[in-house]
Amino acid sequence: MISKRDQILDIAERGYRQGGFAGLSFRDIAAALDMKSASVHYHFPHKEDLGKAVVERYTDNLLDNLGAPDAADDSVKIRLARLVEAYRAAYAEGESSCLCAVLGSVSPQLPPAVQEAVNSYFTRLMTWTETALAEDGPSANLNASHIISALQGAMILSVAMGDARYLDQVAEDLAEKSGI
Amino acid sequence: MISKRDQILDIAERGYRQGGFAGLSFRDIAAALDMKSASVHYHFPHKEDLGKAVVERYTDNLLDNLGAPDAADDSVKIRLARLVEAYRAAYAEGESSCLCAVLGSVSPQLPPAVQEAVNSYFTRLMTWTETALAEDGPSANLNASHIISALQGAMILSVAMGDARYLDQVAEDLAEKSGI
DNA sequence: TGATACCTACCTATCGATAGGTAATTAACA
DNA sequence: TGTTAATTACCTATCGATAGGTAGGTATCA
Numbered sequence: 001m002i003s004k005r006d007q008i009l010d011i012a013e014r015g016y017r018q019g020g021f022a023g024l025s026f027r028d029i030a031a032a033l034d035m036k037s038a039s040v041h042y043h044f045p046h047k048e049d050l051g052k053a054v055v056e057r058y059t060d061n062l063l064d065n066l067g068a069p070d071a072a073d074d075s076v077k078i079r080l081a082r083l084v085e086a087y088r089a090a091y092a093e094g095e096s097s098c099l100c101a102v103l104g105s106v107s108p109q110l111p112p113a114v115q116e117a118v119n120s121y122f123t124r125l126m127t128w129t130e131t132a133l134a135e136d137g138p139s140a141n142l143n144a145s146h147i148i149s150a151l152q153g154a155m156i157l158s159v160a161m162g163d164a165r166y167l168d169q170v171a172e173d174l175a176e177k178s179g180i
Numbered sequence: 181m182i183s184k185r186d187q188i189l190d191i192a193e194r195g196y197r198q199g200g201f202a203g204l205s206f207r208d209i210a211a212a213l214d215m216k217s218a219s220v221h222y223h224f225p226h227k228e229d230l231g232k233a234v235v236e237r238y239t240d241n242l243l244d245n246l247g248a249p250d251a252a253d254d255s256v257k258i259r260l261a262r263l264v265e266a267y268r269a270a271y272a273e274g275e276s277s278c279l280c281a282v283l284g285s286v287s288p289q290l291p292p293a294v295q296e297a298v299n300s301y302f303t304r305l306m307t308w309t310e311t312a313l314a315e316d317g318p319s320a321n322l323n324a325s326h327i328i329s330a331l332q333g334a335m336i337l338s339v340a341m342g343d344a345r346y347l348d349q350v351a352e353d354l355a356e357k358s359g360i
Numbered sequence: 361t362g363a364t365a366c367c368t369a370c371c372t373a374t375c376g377a378t379a380g381g382t383a384a385t386t387a388a389c390a
Numbered sequence: 391t392g393t394t395a396a397t398t399a400c401c402t403a404t405c406g407a408t409a410g411g412t413a414g415g416t417a418t419c420a
Contacts, residue, residue: 019289020200039400097285104340105277109199146351153333160284169325
């Protein structure tokens with residue numbers, strides 16, 4: 001049985017991804033779980049606490065799904081395919097953006113703790129990707145920061161246009177450039 | 181002398197880029213211009229009207245700055261450099277995201293007219309870029325949708341991390357790939 | 361005189377947050 | 391073992407602040 005705390009995190013993650021940090025209220029969450037907003041405050045006293053927890057769980061989940069970036073029996077191509085698949089899956093569930101694209105785009109107006117969590121998301125993801133590419137040697141025309149940028153942007157385009165084609169296009173390009 | 185209407189659009193554009201559509205109120209705008217919120221409603225009766233006008237002006241301004249995508253005496257490289265420079269300049273003023281990245285990432289929860297305006301922004305920008313690349317022939321490893329995705333994503337990363345490096349990186353990659 | 365561009369004053373709805381209370385469970389101890 | 395204390399997970403009710411929006415008045419000008 002899933003704890004109420006986790007149910008709140010689930011609703012909040014979906015809500016923030018669809019409508020931004022300001023677009024989801026304690027009352028919205030309470031209504032979705034058939035409880036009162038005061039009870040949501042019991043689990044997360046301030047909105048900043050909730051935002052931080054949502055982003056941290058989101059980050060941990062992604063990195064879990066990505067697995068080790070330096071497993072000996074994986075090629076760069078396979079690793080990048082896992083990365084792309086994670087973003088594709090994230091888009092597929094609810095046709096919504098990456099949580100940290102939504103929040104990161106308005107970073108300066110977020111509560112400090114949420115800002116830091118978003119920052120940490122990108123830092124950790126960048127480190128993972130750099131490690132995943134490391135063995136490719138100097139021949140690689142692939143760059144971690146470009147890959148992350150392209151994926152994040154493609155997700156936004158897909159959401160804004162209501163069409164997964166943009167994400168598909170980037171996935172295709174990366175598959176092609178990452179080897180055979 | 182700049183009209184009050186345009187002053188409102190200026191404030192709104194900056195505000196939406198920094199804090200999203202829900203992050204800027206009629207009262208915020210009024211306070212910035214030393215007037216009353218009711219007077220802002222005089223110029224833009226509903227928030228949807230304001231959002232639509234802001235996005236449409238933003239789109240027109242960008243396409244004006246980009247110039248013709250098929251001028252005979254421009255190379256693909258020069259055209260892409262103009263595109264990249266437009267995004268760099270947009271980031272530089274206030275270290276904030278592209279308006280349509282901020283709005284597009286939460287598109288499904290925007291008022292319909294604003295949604296449509298954002299959609300039109302991406303459609304027009306994509307058409308411009310496709311035309312700009314058209315003469316490059318089949319040899320090109322450049323793709324309009326990938327370029328726009330990378331620029332949008334890089335802008336978000338730069339804002340989220342407070343560091344223009346990500347935008348710089350994409351700019352560098354594109355300059356390299358678009359020929360000598 | 362009649363637009364234009366404001367204003368005052370207000371409305372309803374909602375926001376994040378808090379105070380104070382309650383039933384049910386769990387821990388500590390005589 | 392039975393009693394007490396504390397904790398968990400909610401509740402009702404309310405706070406001050408703020409949201410978008412409106413009705414009606416006023417000053418300025420052609």
